[in-house]
Amino acid sequence: MxxxxxxxxxxxxxxxxYLAVTAGLILKGYKPPAPPPAKVAKVAAVEESEGxxxxxxxxxxxxxLNGTTPSWKYYNTDVEFLVEYLKQTSNSFRIRQKDLDELxxxxxxxxxxxxxxTQSVARLRDDIDRQVIRIQDxxxxxxxRLAKTYAGMEPSSVAKIFAELDEKLVxxxxxxxxxxxxxxILDALTKTxxxxxxxxxxxxxxxxxxxxxKKS
Numbered sequence: 001m002x003x004x005x006x007x008x009x010x011x012x013x014x015x016x017x018y019l020a021v022t023a024g025l026i027l028k029g030y031k032p033p034a035p036p037p038a039k040v041a042k043v044a045a046v047e048e049s050e051g052x053x054x055x056x057x058x059x060x061x062x063x064x065l066n067g068t069t070p071s072w073k074y075y076n077t078d079v080e081f082l083v084e085y086l087k088q089t090s091n092s093f094r095i096r097q098k099d100l101d102e103l104x105x106x107x108x109x110x111x112x113x114x115x116x117x118t119q120s121v122a123r124l125r126d127d128i129d130r131q132v133i134r135i136q137d138x139x140x141x142x143x144x145r146l147a148k149t150y151a152g153m154e155p156s157s158v159a160k161i162f163a164e165l166d167e168k169l170v171x172x173x174x175x176x177x178x179x180x181x182x183x184x185i186l187d188a189l190t191k192t193x194x195x196x197x198x199x200x201x202x203x204x205x206x207x208x209x210x211x212x213x214k215k216s
Contacts, residue, residue, distance in 0.1 A: 132209045133171050147176035155184035159192060163199060171203060175210040182207075 150158045162170045189200040
């Protein structure tokens, strides 16, 4: 009987103490203790480094740089170096392009001048070809025979004949005669009058344009 009474008395005492404490707290106005202040981790400021050296973002913390800063305000030495290199390359390209354009203009002018000179030479060659009297192969035999015939005649008689013949044929014939044979004929032409003297001058001038060859 005694062993059962002791636990019962302890339970009653504990219940009375709980009720007493609860009633006291209610009457006093219970306020739960304020939680301890949370430790705010200090975000280290971003120090000036190689990536943002000398930029206005130096000294900003990570939160300020993380998604809140416009992209055009970021600074990177590698990007700046690349931009500067591209600028220099572009300037160099423009200078080289200018030099090439000037060279192209000079070459075009020189090409035009060369074409003009070539045309002038071609015209001069055509003029010379027209002036030069050439004996064709199919007439060479007849020309030589006439030269031999006139060389045996009196210069005065030959002068009269030459005054009536085509100048080109006369030059061909005289080109196949020797100089000492042509001289008396030209002298005889000058004695026939003004026309004869003009003819002698024309024949003498054209004889120098005949290609030299073997004479009879």
